[in-house]
Amino acid sequence: MSILDDIDRAIVRATQDGLPLVERPYHAVAEVVGTAPEDVMARMERLLAAGVIRRIGLVPNHYALGYRFNGMTVWDVADTDISEAGRLVGGLDFVSHCYHRPRHPPEWPYSLFAMIHARERDAADALVAEIATVLGSLSRGHLVLFSSRILKKTGLRV
Amino acid sequence: MDTLDRRLLNEFQQDFPLVARPYAAVAERLGVDEAEVLDRLARLSRGGMVSRVGAVFRPHAVGGSTLAALAVPPDELERIAALVSSYCEVNHNYQREHRLNLWFVVTAPSAEAVQAVLADIAARTDLDVLDLPLVEHFHIDLGFDLKWS
Numbered sequence: 001m002s003i004l005d006d007i008d009r010a011i012v013r014a015t016q017d018g019l020p021l022v023e024r025p026y027h028a029v030a031e032v033v034g035t036a037p038e039d040v041m042a043r044m045e046r047l048l049a050a051g052v053i054r055r056i057g058l059v060p061n062h063y064a065l066g067y068r069f070n071g072m073t074v075w076d077v078a079d080t081d082i083s084e085a086g087r088l089v090g091g092l093d094f095v096s097h098c099y100h101r102p103r104h105p106p107e108w109p110y111s112l113f114a115m116i117h118a119r120e121r122d123a124a125d126a127l128v129a130e131i132a133t134v135l136g137s138l139s140r141g142h143l144v145l146f147s148s149r150i151l152k153k154t155g156l157r158v
Numbered sequence: 159m160d161t162l163d164r165r166l167l168n169e170f171q172q173d174f175p176l177v178a179r180p181y182a183a184v185a186e187r188l189g190v191d192e193a194e195v196l197d198r199l200a201r202l203s204r205g206g207m208v209s210r211v212g213a214v215f216r217p218h219a220v221g222g223s224t225l226a227a228l229a230v231p232p233d234e235l236e237r238i239a240a241l242v243s244s245y246c247e248v249n250h251n252y253q254r255e256h257r258l259n260l261w262f263v264v265t266a267p268s269a270e271a272v273q274a275v276l277a278d279i280a281a282r283t284d285l286d287v288l289d290l291p292l293v294e295h296f297h298i299d300l301g302f303d304l305k306w307s
Contacts (some may be wrong), residue, residue: 004220012220018210021200023179023192041176044213048176052219055172055301058199059214064206065167065304072254072261082294090296098297101225101290108258108288113225117302145254145261152243152251152262153209 007035008043067117069124070147074110076140085138089114094127171301217292222269224291226276227258238283247275
């Protein structure tokens with residue numbers, strides 16, 4: 001966090017809903033932020049290199065593109081196995097996000113989260129089965145929570 | 159959606175050009191002109207197929223965030239879902255098939271501000287909020303390969 005200065009933060013705020021669809025989008029951002037367009041591009045380049053920005057590009061809406069089965073798969077993995085399990089599941093190309101989150105037993109023993117997206121229920125089930133195979137005995141149980149409704153989805157808000 | 163739309167969606171999820179006229183650079187790679195790319199992106203955005211064109215930030219790189227869940231009684235779901243969505247700090251809110259049926263992401267300038275939102279939601283809904291902050295992320299998000307049937 002400390003690597004971001006006020007201008008970086010202003011760039012984040014100015015771009016969190018996306019770049020404007022105009023010929024010179026970084027110029028438009030620069031005007032809002034109050035710096036030079038070259039500075040905006042150089043700073044975004046630096047944030048990308050530092051990993052603060054993971055990528056710059058189109059953010060597709062899976063659901064609108066026909067991926068109606070968006071499953072949050074959650075896995076009960078022992079704390080001692082979580083790094084190994086995360087490396088295995090995070091490496092699967094069909095997993096869009098993979099996180100370690102704290103468990104809250106007894107209702108919520110699950111500590112590894114992996115998001116999957118499929119056009120059909122059968123395809124989603126096959127992806128879950130593939131994760132289960134990859135994890136093998138590292139998983140002590142799992143659940144798949146499909147989203148039945150997207151109530152709100154916007155970009156980052158700060 | 160035609161081939162060009164699909165190429166736009168699949169080939170430009172990362173490495174979007176950091177140059178003065180990035181849409182012209184994209185157009186050049188696709189062999190079309192800049193106006194065509196801008197028109198198509200505007201149409202895909204309006205149609206909801208593209209959420210945005212821009213940067214995807216690493217979680218917690220800027221401010222704090224958490225994933226939270228509520229077990230909402232079914233007859234209260236509409237009201238409470240709307241209440242949760244009404245917070246500008248809530249950027250994702252999904253109904254999911256589980257006793258914990260409302261899952262949302264809270265993002266705010268600081269970890270304290272995130273906790274304040276959770277406390278406020280707990281107070282206003284009279285429900286326990288399950289707070290599942292990220293401990294570690296394992297996947298480097300390089301986009302998602304959209305497979306067309």
